[in-house]
Amino acid sequence: MKEIHKIPISFLKKVDRKKEKYFKKIGIYTIQDLLFYFPIFYKKRGKLISIKEVQKNIEVILYGKILDNNIISGKRKIMVVQIGDSSGTINIKFFNFSDFTKKKLSVGKHILVCGKAIKERENYTIIHPRYRIREKKKKYLLNRHIPVYQRINGISQIYLRKIILQALKLLDNYDLREVIPKTIQKYKITLKESIKIVHSPNIKYSIRLLNKFSHPAQKRLIFEELLTYQLFIRVSKDNIKKLLSPKLKLKYELKNQVLSSLPYNLTKSQEKAIKEVEFDLTRKYPMMRLIQGDVGSGKTIVALFSAIQVISNKKQVAFMAPTEILAKQHFDNFRKWLNPFSITIGWIHGKQRESIKKIQIKNILSGKTLVVVGTHAIFQKKIKFRSLGLIIIDEQHRFGVFQRLMLLEKGKRKKLFPNQLIMTATPIPRTLAMTIYANLDISTLVEKPLGRIPVKTIVLPETKRKKLVLRIGEILQKSNKQAYWICNIINISKQINIKSITSTKKSLLMMLPKIKIGIIHGKMNFEDKRKIMENFRRKEIQLLISTTTIELGIDIPNANFIIIENSERFGLTQLHQLRGRIGRGNKGSFCIFLYKKPLSYKGKLKLEILKKWNNGFLISNKDLEIRGYGKIFGTQQTGKKLFKIADLYRDKHIMYNIKNVLETTQKCCQKRAHLLFKRWINEGHKFILV
The missing domain is CATH 2.40.50.140 (Nucleic acid-binding proteins)
Known part of the structure; x- marks a missing residue:
């Protein structure tokens, strides 16, 4: 019997080349891939x-x-x-x-x-x-409930349901192996039956149960997916330990020099994390460590001292950030910290002039440049390192797995692989982090640098917007302070009645004629964005109107206010990230959330949580409760979900049960594990090292 994972999706009727292209964009190549594209909820049929x-x-x-x-x-x-x-x-x-x-x-x-x-x-x-x-x-x-799927560009829900029904009819004629033994798999329902029920549930099944993902067919699939994920991580971790990394010795001369040049002391969390990194760097196999901490907890300093050990051993460091603005900030900081000690810092981005880029590439290849900071532009084939010892990735969930794999491969030299340090400002409870990032060692920063004053949070209805604008204008005019003003969209929309950058700029210029106002958003070219941020940093702009382009890592200590329009439309974690753009100096700061009435129950709850708490770990935990894992940690850069049907927060009880059978599964499924990886991990069989 032919295996279903070998049948291309083009085998189905009405899947032409155009439709096939849309499917391939989200990783659906075969009929198996299509059958494992599960509904996100169900509607009751009339x-x-x-x-x-x-x-x-x-x-x-x-x-x-x-x-x-x-x-x-x-x-x-x-x-x-x-x-x-x-x-x-x-x-x-x-x-x-x-x-x-x-x-x-x-x-x-x-x-x-x-x-x-x-x-x-x-x-x-x-x-x-x-x-x-x-x-x-x-x-x-x-007699069937209506399944609703995550939207695919160019593919309608009706068309998708039709071809999935077509694929379900083929299921009985092709092989879809049961890999996990019945002794481990406690659900008394086959894989094929589960797939049929999930895509086309009979109306006799409770729609409430289906939408809570509590039907036995859903649980059986969730169990297999989470078990596969844990198995994949274990195999991946074992494989990493078989690799070799460059030999590094701990050296303290440059570390002590940089340490004494800093105008502040490190926190205990930072010191602990640096020691953990230093221990990892002396091992034979590559370091794979995650630094997680709240916004403003000082992750970049940990990255700095990790880099110092590597460059002290005459090896190179690649520092990758998700946006050019953030990458430029990291470049400026590393240059400020390391240039006094004659360390050359390189800077690579997509809009660079060819003449400058050629010099940068030459210096990287010769080894003259010891630290290279950039965005995904670092992946260019023509950029070759002389001896890459460490890869630092900021906000790792913004990058695809293949981008990380490419960087690992780029650093591979004479069968030696570089170390990896990953940073995230989306902190989650440690027990959950150990599940999600099980192939990484974890360091957690629990304190903020001394002298930081907590941000005061104010929640206001948009009816008080005029009064707020005048008050902010008065404060900015009388003092040396600066403010961010955040909007959800760039241009006015007829579809949704929310504040845009263009409408906000127009109203603020009319109401605050004496205030120097600037705008920044993702559609501007890098050079314009760089100039705007530089002017804001130099206090030539008092009020910066922005989209969430400033969400990640931007550090302007003099910014004391952030006003967020239509805050009810943002996620809880995202609002906390935006709030983290202020409160980075030693002066009091204020975050004002403006909302449009009427507020939904979830909208009200979200703003109450933010008003009550300033702790990223607590807030992230609450966000997981409200929205689930997928919406927070889904791979945004590809549009693909990390899991096909499972949700780590919702299904944590299943995950904990899996730990008890993992050892047994690895022993009995070793030879057939690749079938599970092909089935459940998005092209996971190709990136077992990441």
């Missing part, structure tokens, strides 16, 4: 009834024969289609229609209609219903 049972504003499904089709002319053409069954007739109306639609809805055909009815005079009418031309009632479909 009940199939006779026409005489129709009631106002209740969604129904009707099956009947098209009796008439008329076009009513006027200011707008309206197509009125009359359908009937043994109990009566009803009209369906279309205001936007094509000749093709008119032809499709011709008299004599049978039709399945879904929609809500309104009353027009004495008769019921359904406006723009969903419909299908059907010769027979398909009870199979009517």
